[in-house]
Amino acid sequence: MSSKPRVLYWFRTDLRLHDSPALHAALDLTPEFFYPVWCWDPHYVYRARVGPNRWQFLLDCQSDLSTSITKLNKKSKLFVVREAPQTVLPKLFKAWKITHLVFERDTDPYAKERDAKVVEAAKNAGVEVVATRHGRTLYDPDDLVKANGGKPTMSITQVQHAAEKLGDVPKPLPSPNSFPDPGDLTLDFAQTQPTSEPDINSIQRDGKETSYTSLSGPNHDFAVPTMSELGLKPASTSHRGGETRALAALDDIIANESYTSTFSKPSTAPTAFSPQATTLLSPHHHFGSLSVRLFYWRVQEVINKPANKKRASTIPTNLIGQLLFRDMYFGAQAALGYSFAQTYNNSHARFIPWHLPSKIDPSNGLITGDHTIDSEQAEIWFQRWKFGRTGFPWIDALMRQLRQEGWIHHLGRHAVACFLTRGGCYIDWERGAEVFEEWLIDHETSCNSGNWQWLSCTAFFAQFYRCYSPIAFPKKWDDEGTFVRHFVPELEEYSKKYIYEPWRAPIADQKKWGCLIKGDEPGEENGMNVYPKPMFDFNERRGICIEGVKDAYHVGLHGDDPRVKDGTWRKLFDDSAEGPTEGTKGPTVEGQSGTKDGDEVDVEHMDMGEDQDEREADHAGGENVGGDEAPKKGGDKTPRGGKRKRGQATLDGHLESSRKKKGK
DSSP, rough: OOOOOOEEOSSSSOOOOOOOOHHHHHHTTSSSSSEEEEEEOIIIIIIIIOHHHHHHHHHHHHHHHHHHHHHOOOOOOOOOSSOHHHHHHHHHHHTTTTOOEEOOOOOOOOOOHHHHHHHHHHTTTTTTEOOOOSSSSSSSSHHHHHHHHTTTOOOOHHHHHHHHHHOOOOOOOOSSSSSOOOOOOOOOSSOOOOOOSOOOGGGGGGSSTEEEEEEETTSSSSSOOOOOTTTTOOOOOOOOOOOOHHHHHHHHHHHHHHHHHOGGGGGGGOOOOOTTTSOHEEEEEEHHHHHOHHHHHHHHHHHTSSHHTTTOOOOSSSSSHHHHHHHHHHHHHHHHHGGGGSSTTTSSBBBOBBSSSSEETTTTTTTEEEEEOHHHHHHHHHHHHHHTSOOOHHHHHHHHHHHHHHHOOOOHHHHHHHHHHTTTOOBBBBHHHHHHHHHOOOOOOOHHHEEEETTSSSSSSOOOOOOOOTTTTHHHHTTTTTHHHHHHHGGTSSOOTTTSOOOSSSSHHHHHTTEEEEEOOEEEEETTEEOOOSSSHHHHHHHHHHHHHHHHHHHHHHHHHHHHHHHHGGSSSSTTSSOOOOOOOOOOOOOOOOOTTTOOOOTTTTTOOSSSHHHHHHHHOOOOSSOOOOOOOOOOOOSSSOOOOTTOOTGGOHHHHOOTTOOO
């Protein structure tokens, strides 16, 4: 009997052959038989929000990888096994006589739990788990946290300092030029059928989900599932996945040395769409169809050329800076785990009493995916924001682009996030993160959660008084309104004078241009298009939101505060403050003890900011219009403890608010 290894390589977020440290480690074992496997995990099919566009991108990546493997060995391919990895891998170890399991490290909270179970099963089966390597980021997130003193990385500066201790980013590895044969592929065991309920993705389906009818697929050939098998609606995006496309796109970007060396994220136009102003490589990084290390070093080669050094942009706004920001969020998530993607129990997220707060599962302290409708008006605003019906053309165009293409520009994401949270609706950032999770093709839990915390000024960024105007900001980039005319075609004939404020156009002009501005919903009336009026007065709402966030900053709670957990935080806010602040007790979590009446909020020692330099703030939160007057020195002298009136805050000097709540 041969003593050579029989290796099962478990593909996950590394759908490529180039620069794959874990894949190299597997092939270095010189296996007699080599099984490249993907486990069709029901967690993602039923429990994670994934729209048709991201599903299509994943299937593209899998199909491209499978084709590339077959080019190296006609007997091999990506073998998709349709069962949860926790249950199917132990059965495969036995059926295929596996001696070694190899996979790339993943620091996502669910992945850590899943991998721990698989590793335990492997050890019980006598299968050696080869020390797995990281490959999703420039630096291993756990190593980054250790180098940051065991703390989550909350600024780009912290990432840079930690990286100095870890050394240079490793050089990319070449693609393998051969693959060993797979061994016997017999599946002599029963399939463990997953539980499909609750199916959070049922809204994405227009047919029956049948991807688990057979372990090896309907034709018993381990094929990549199809959109039809998943019962999904067709993808609407033109952005497609796969290592082949990713490498070609990278070549095109690197060939343009001026673009590569001078790229500065805040200077790229959020209104550019054909083509877009940025690289659009982020979904390839998410699925692993493009190595971040390969991207890093090819960009460095361009920047380091003598002809480019003088004009080259710098961290944090250049292309290298974008990868470091990504590592920052991965490091923060690696340190905080599940709590990083929510405010509740998040030690680094400021508590703000937003409308539409998440419901909490008392058994584990995690958000349930459902939310409390504390305000019917806020729920209406949320739905109008989600589907591009706010009556603000810039916001609506962005949200329609997101739903159609699965992608919007960095500054576009800033604009819609600010509008939903601290710059208009005062709605929980977790609602927006859920929509992005559903619709983005480049959704990464760490980056999505981190960016929403940044833009809502819940964490990472504190200049909440800087808000994006849905009128003045887009004019800076696209005075003609070309972007809006494309994604909000009912306004196509409007003059540029009214393209961002169509409600100001005279009725005669509205009729002449074929679109009336009225009501709450887009549609038709007497053969003419209808576009909704703005759902609120932006300037008024911005003032209310700033006052609300300012008040929450003064109170100074974070998500892990006992008063947040037991609901007694409401004692610290006036009943008339923005958000669900009425009463003295909010939603509680079973088993948590509350705080006693009279507990004081230490305003004087409250942390008002994060470790970030000015360039970081400009990178992520800048380009504001309105409401960004410089903060003045001075503080609030409000006594600590007890109910506080809206507007009392240590940051009153940030602006003189003349906008009061209605009825105040």
